[in-house]
Amino acid sequence: MQQSTSHNNQDFIRQIATLVAIVGAFVVNIVSNIFPLNGLSIGAISNTLFQDVLVIPANYAFAVWGLIYLGLFALAIYQVLPNQKQDEDLRKVGYLLVIASVFQSIWVYLFLSRLFTLSVVAMLGILVPLMVTYHLLGIGKKRVSRTKKLCLHYPISIYLSWISVATVVNVASALYFYGWNGGGINNQVWTIILLVIATAIAAVIVFRYKDIAYAGVTVWALIAIAKRSAGIAVKHSNIDVLRNFAIFLAVMLVFVAIIKGMNLPHAETQRHRE
Structure with missing residues (x-):
């Protein structure tokens, strides 16, 4: 009985910590835009200091954060419900979402402070826990209820996909800020290489996990990068x-994604039979 009570207390603490961390990261994000540190918001820094970094998406692409936080709020509420206290998947994830959310807040501070090298480290502090969470949840590999898919799997997929793209953008921006010349390789060529890497990762996710949500966010980013490229064509040749x-x-x-999506029902049925 005592051991059961101890487990319940640990689960409750994890649930509350996850809820507080997600809400805290959202508040930090909002405050950083209303009262930006050093006078420039994240968007303003991207549009001024990094206006020549070609891999940065158009401004409208960052509206995806609305979808991300909508999903994270759904996740936070879902995991804090009493009947989810002993969910084995959530227990396996543990405090990984707390770690990702804390690093999300740290990243905002570091980026606004123009500590761009450290901001890359913080970005990895978001990316790695999300990757581990994705693996532990078995997204695309195991059958779950519709509610669990909507409130847990999809939010993680969408968040991880955007952070994967954001990590590439963050690294490119930091290298640009500190004067890296591309090792003699043209800026456009480097950008194409980065886009191929991001697309290849998304394609692998689609093939292995049938994760359409992950691919959708990457497509959104690619289109936004193309849109921004068209807008700065005057400043760059061969853009x-x-x-x-x-x-x-x-x-x-x-x-x-369409091809794999068409095969999804059959694949789900086959896994269920196994």
């Missing part, structure tokens, strides 16, 4: 190549 290539990658990823 149309980058724009068209980003659109091509987005179309190819949509095609892959």
